[in-house]
Amino acid sequence: MSLDTETKRYVCVFRLGEASLCVAIDQVQQVVEHLPVLPVPLAPPVIRGLINLRGTVVTALDGGLVFDLGENNERDTHLVVLAGGQPLSLLVDDVIEVTAFSMEMLSPPPPNLSPSARRLVRGVICQDENLIMFVDVDRVAERISSHSSSALSAA
Numbered sequence: 001m002s003l004d005t006e007t008k009r010y011v012c013v014f015r016l017g018e019a020s021l022c023v024a025i026d027q028v029q030q031v032v033e034h035l036p037v038l039p040v041p042l043a044p045p046v047i048r049g050l051i052n053l054r055g056t057v058v059t060a061l062d063g064g065l066v067f068d069l070g071e072n073n074e075r076d077t078h079l080v081v082l083a084g085g086q087p088l089s090l091l092v093d094d095v096i097e098v099t100a101f102s103m104e105m106l107s108p109p110p111p112n113l114s115p116s117a118r119r120l121v122r123g124v125i126c127q128d129e130n131l132i133m134f135v136d137v138d139r140v141a142e143r144i145s146s147h148s149s150s151a152l153s154a155a
Contacts, residue, residue, distance in 0.1 A: 007103045011125075013132055014079055014092040016063045017070060020132045022099075022125070027137045029080040029087055031095045045071065046144065051089055053080065059144070060089040066140060067133075068114045083141030090140075101125050106134060119143070 011022035012031075037049040037060050046065040051058050060078065064070045075091040082088075106123040113121065120139050125132040 008100050009103055010098060010100050011132075011134065012079070012098050013096040014063075014077075014090075015094045015096055016067060016092055017072070019067070019069055020096070020130060021063075021067070021135050022132050023079070023081055023135050023137055025098055027081045027083070029082055032078045032080060032089075034076050035078055037091075048091055051078065053087060053089075056087060058087045058089050060091055061140075061144060063090040063092045066090065066143070067120065067135075068117050081137045083137045086141070088137070088141055088144075099127070101127055109133070116143070 010025040012025050012028045013020060013022045015021075032053070035051045035053070037051055039049045040047055043049070046061055048060045048062045051060050058080065062071055062075065063079075064072050064075070072093070075093055077092050077095060078089040079092050079095055080087050080089050105125050105127065107126060108123055109118045109121045110124060111118075120136055120143060122134040122136045125134055
């Protein structure tokens, strides 16, 4: 399939359980495996902890909990994204590929997603027989910020 360069979007596709998701490639800083995570006392469960990324302290999130796909403490692949110019680590099961798609392939988020997950997804890409949820990284950061504020006020 030939994609017009004006409607083409490059994304990094990753997996959480059986779900395929993606983020815009220009928001991906790097992929790192097997970094130790320092737990943060009193943090909400979605915040797995902190990582040291070459001298920069980065919040590590359990991707499954971010998208209501279930917790998995075995995840150790960090998809480091830039949200509002700040690095944020999503712990994912696997990073699959970088691919391009046409914006015309993007459909609205399905109504059966949980309301919190719907707010984090720009839409769904139908590519061949695969469905890939296109994540809005900035909305993920906003959600985590509000979770952290709620957890601190409850403490």
